[in-house]
Amino acid sequence: MKKTILAANWKMYLDGDASIDFVKKINSNEESFFKSEVILFPSHTCINQVQKNLGTENIKIGMQDCDINTEGAYTGAVSLHSLSDIDFCIVGHSERRLLYNESDEVVKDKLETVTNNNVSAILCIGETKEQKNDGNTFKVIDRQLSILPKDAINGLTIAYEPVWSIGSGELPSNEYIEDVLSYVKNKLKSLYSDEIVEKTNLLYGGSVDKDSINRLLDVKLIDGFLIGSASADFESFKAIAEKLN
Numbered sequence: 713m714k715k716t717i718l719a720a721n722w723k724m725y726l727d728g729d730a731s732i733d734f735v736k737k738i739n740s741n742e743e744s745f746f747k748s749e750v751i752l753f754p755s756h757t758c759i760n761q762v763q764k765n766l767g768t769e770n771i772k773i774g775m776q777d778c779d780i781n782t783e784g785a786y787t788g789a790v791s792l793h794s795l796s797d798i799d800f801c802i803v804g805h806s807e808r809r810l811l812y813n814e815s816d817e818v819v820k821d822k823l824e825t826v827t828n829n830n831v832s833a834i835l836c837i838g839e840t841k842e843q844k845n846d847g848n849t850f851k852v853i854d855r856q857l858s859i860l861p862k863d864a865i866n867g868l869t870i871a872y873e874p875v876w877s878i879g880s881g882e883l884p885s886n887e888y889i890e891d892v893l894s895y896v897k898n899k900l901k902s903l904y905s906d907e908i909v910e911k912t913n914l915l916y917g918g919s920v921d922k923d924s925i926n927r928l929l930d931v932k933l934i935d936g937f938l939i940g941s942a943s944a945d946f947e948s949f950k951a952i953a954e955k956l957n
């Protein structure tokens with residue numbers, strides 16, 4: 713059976729010591745995560761230590777973001793090449809789009825950099841509260857997906873994260889999520905073969921925790937979850953994983 717993806721976006725929540733402490737706890741509670749495919753997204757500076765301290769090959773590591781360029785005069789930017797053994801990279805998280813003004817064009821270029829470097833991309837999409845209230849959810853989703861290339865992307869994952877649900881405790885109904893994910897699936901079908909669409913995982917993100925997961929698990933189209941604050945606290949992350957058992 714396909715495992716449920718639990719992608720832990722630690723944002724800027726955990727420093728080096730806290731990240732190491734977290735993975736040590738994973739090492740000694742490995743059985744709690746057997747039913748999930750865990751991907752950890754530590755801060756860039758903590759990735760090496762997390763990799764060194766992780767006692768299992770079953771857990772994958774990713775970058776929360778990367779630069780479009782992989783080398784050169786780009787002060788402060790982080791290249792995909794500067795970290796080894798990275799399996800995934802998040803592209804177009806709403807915090808990057810809104811707080812760092814990343815346009816669809818930038819997101820498109822990042823997606824290209826990630827896929828050209830054989831790293832699996834998690835492309836984040838989602839509407840703001842205002843866009844939702846104006847009835848523009850599908851228009852926004854469509855625009856954000858319009859950056860997808862005609863050629864199929866290997867290992868692509870799409871994470872639907874309504875901006876208004878991130879960190880707010882406010883959740884869309886299961887029907888709402890189902891409608892958006894169906895829309896995404898149809899868009900993918902218009903671009904790629906059935907085989908590729910089948911392999912493209914769909915995640916939901918936004919206020920996922922040990923309580924909300926109970927009803928979110930009923931959404932058939934969800935292959936997994938992109939989790940923020942609840943993923944940075946070991947006990948709550950473990951509790952989410954145990955709901956899958």
Ligand code: 13P
Binds near residue numbers: 721880918919920939
């Ligand atoms: P929260 O789980 O804290 O709402 O954050 C979701 C998110 O942004 C994951 O990328």
